[in-house]
Amino acid sequence: MSENMKEENQMSKKLLALTLALAMLLTLLGACGGKPDSSSGSSAASTGESSSEAASQPEEPTVDTSETQSISIFMQADDVPEGTPGDDGAVLNYWKEMFNLEIEWQKPPQGSEQEQLSMMFGTGDYTDVIDLGFNTENLSTLCQDGVIYELSEYIDKYMPNYKAVLEANPDVKSALYDDEGHIYSIATVQENPKQWGGLVYRRDILETMTGGNIAFPSGNNEPSTVEDWEYMLGLMKQYFDTSGMPETACLIIPASGYFSTGELMGGFGIGGVDYITDDGKAAYGIAEDNFYNYLSKMKEWYKKGYVYADFASRSQDLFYLPNTALTYGGAAGVWYGLAANLGGAMSLPEYELIMDVQPINSPADTEHGIEKPLGIYLDSGRASNNAGFAVSTACDEEKLIRVLNAFDYFYTEEGSCVRTMGLTSEEGAAECQDYIEKGITKGTREPNSRKWTAEMEKNTEGVTAFASDRMPGVKVDYPARESDLIDGIYYTDVGHEAWTKYGNANVFPLSVTFTPEETSEINTINTNMQDYANGKIANFIIGRDELTPDTFAAYQQQLKDLGLERYLELRQAGYDRYLARSK
Template identity: 25%
Template sequence: MKKWKTIGAAALATVVAAGSMGIFAGCNNTGDADTFTIWMASSVNSSIYNDYGENPVIQYLEKRFDINLEFTTPMLGKELEDFNKLIGSGSYPDVMDLSFYTDSIALLYDDGYGAAMDLTQYIEDYMPNYSQFMEDNTQFTQYAKIDGMYLTLNNYNEAIPNQWGGWMYRRDWIVDYGESQTKGSYSSVEEVEAALSQGSSERTGGFIEPVADDSYEGGYAYADGIVFPDGILTADGYDNPLTLRDWEWMFEIFMQNDYCEYCISLPNIGYHGTGELLSAFGVGPLWNAYDDGTGTFSEIKFGPTEDGYRRYLEKMNEWYEKGWLDPNFTSNSGDMFYAIDGESITSGVVGMWYGTTGQLGDHLAQSSTQTIAALEGIDAWGARQPREGYGARDEASGMYTDDPSVFYLDSQETSRRWIVTDAAEGKNLEKLFTMLDWLYSEEGSIIKYYGLSLKELEEYDIDTSLLEEYDLLEEGCWWWADEDGNRVEEGTPGAKVFVNSKIKNATGDIAVATNGAYFFGLGYDARGLEYDQEPFVRSHAYDEWAVYNNYGTLTGSFTSQFTVEEGSSYNATQETIREYLGKEVPNLIKSGVTDASWNAFLGALRTRKCDSNTELLQSLYDRLH
């Protein structure tokens, strides 16, 4: 057992507040050596089940490895509070999810006096699959160790997965209302290309009759006639928005529609905390990594003090003045970035928004319980992150023309990490780590990601009532299929995973209730190794949302390398800066930016020590490299 440092007053207060948890009951757990308690931050909708242990994948793991897994989950919105209360009390589970933890991992280890165990030797002895993955993917596992130790077990994806959401827009409105405007009409692809050339002043966008061209899927270029000012033709034959100029072209069209109340909204703080839209101007929301000129993102900068941030504010003010930006965006308090002013979106009165896959195509109309005129004919398409400009002419004018690099993206490194606490000391840790490692094998990762096939359902006697309730018992959650989608035997060359349509087309939490997505393990390469069952509009959106990579986002594994003192200083400064930005950015968007207001803005940020965090992060990067 670890020796515990003297508890300070704040920690003691937390312990007392915890009350019924008991003091330090987590240490030297004397329960069943094969039973492990797990605190998990995510929970499945309670209408399906209240105990994650009812998940078929968890039951399968218990049978396969002769192990007992007992889960607890916090109330929605109380994740961090619950985590801190458990850690502060000294009474905590054997395994804990760090998805909502923001302080340094070193604090949890605390030189051997904290809750987190050093997992280095266990990983070396019992986790060959996990170890091999870490060794083979150092580009995003490089920060997995802290002071030379593995203190966490991390969830990674085998490849960049299909995104659950992104930018989307009313393409039907462009078709229905666009040609009524004098936006250009083209008679040939050559004429389009001439208009879109670098030196042309005719980059206005427009329309053209679909052009027969066998080089595109479906045999047509500009398959629905839309030609964006800067747009990019993809392999399916459709032109897609590429720049903010393309977005503004759409906005002008949207506003011709009587149903459109505004074109786009923002979080109430005036910017996306994950970097959307800001990254079009080459900046991030706070501290991010930037290209050092060699293609390596090694230079740390604070976005709000960069010139691109001023251009962002000026552009948002322009949109606000034109009525394109939601005039009431400051009222969106509490809205998640993928559900801003959700009522207006589901009412069909918004032209562009950041949403989820369940809103693509005509899903908003199909899911509505009433007939809404503004949703009639809706065809929502996914859009990539925009660039400020494109090409040499825009670059020469001072626009940012490189790829956006700071935005939300489900990538190969995820935010889900786990600690094994000293409450597990004395238990059968070999069994625990062997089970966890199996979830990084090919077989285990497929089961974690997709759930149980008929093969697994026949292996052990588990409770299948949930699968039976959703009519999944007869076929299983997935099977192997050939290139035509026909079921084939495991091991058939070229076979891909085919997901049961009852899961694929389900709404709500059916998928996460029947697979192991919320648990530890490797995410499968769905984009590369899963049979594409998606309707066209969703497959197209997946492609657009994953065009760029978020190289500039500082990952949790990187900032977790801070010492306790560094982490404390960084977080305190960040909190002060966030508070100021949340108040001042909306004011600048509404009132406009002058030289005086911009200089005052910069001065206020530097007074709040924004540069000290830049120096801390740069020092950390340099230290690690």
């Protein structure tokens, strides 16, 4: 195999392809409008595991929409649909007509959003609705300062579908309410957890080395246990040893020696650095007893040449973009990859190298009684206050009610499908010029379903070209289209399914909040522990420091001396308050 495979221009080509694939997800809408009925789509969208509860039909409030209501919205510039004012795209025109709205957009130049938002807060000249994507202020403080509304009572009265989604999904409710039971945002809710990346492996290497007769010791179709991984890594080492490439890696791990989000460690019964155990306790993974088994195996694999020899020096690499010269140059076997890497997307046909990159779970440490890995890190949280809208006090109560009533539509089954997937023929899609120009004459999906029309199956435009995916509401899961797999490339909305099948590693929720005093103490302790542990862990794996039960016990004791028990006490208190929000 030629050493030229690592030439910089080829790596740049592959990185550009990845960037373009991800950029397709940001394609914006064209223009048109349907003729909707404001009474349609009255049942709440189903989300998460409690979908049957969420799908019940809440009682709809009576809101007079006979007079046109103008509302102003501050929104990120790249999120505002293309077109002139009043020409906001198919979905928004449909929605505006349904609720008799006019929208005045305030869209700052890209890169100035945070500055412009801070200026708005400072001057008091608020838009009616505020996109919180660039907000850095505490929402409770903004409410106390008279900038935005606290919405809990209004949601109860005027957003029955949003309320139904919150009640049916405790994790979402806990993420959006604060510890005092207040809620300030109309949020985007992911129907099910998504995962944009995870561990991947080069299956084509195994096919090559076995003549197509891969035989994992477990008998499974993909590597599932430590024994399976050793079979796989052994074949990869043989492959790379004879490749002629100057630098290769069977397995790339972060410079710290572990994935903080739980990959690899999950096979040893550890759900990440900060995670929640099955009995609801806050844990610190790199201090757990089972971490010794993980370290012992990584040390063994490093000595055998399975773990990338230079991993500890790559401290500037992002864990999801490790040494791209190796991964994109065909010189790596297992690493943390992205959805856009899957399938044949990383192939180098100009060098007659067709890569088959597949998702993989952490290896179960069956030797020590772990029969099933804890799963993988999932993009933590299906909703957050930074992915939503707040309503400012520029609205009087009458306008506030109109705003909430209108946004509530996007939490119905119909409305969530409209915002995420686009319009059906019954919703006016057949009259949309921008749909027609893109070859969609019968709508994007079949009426009353999440099934794509035949035209949409073949269409190569990004789905967001026909929808309004950044409006608040439920972002539904939809089936992959035939065109989502182009030249073997998985695009993000398809690729996330590759890892969600492995389950959740129970990483500590990002939406847990702490008091300023707790935050200061937590950060101080964690910084001290990380400064000590990260160098020590890498040295254990490389062999610079001796790894024995006694030296590992001394390592654990040092973490305790640095404040581990107090750290976990504070984290547990925050987590308990977080759980109480959903009650």
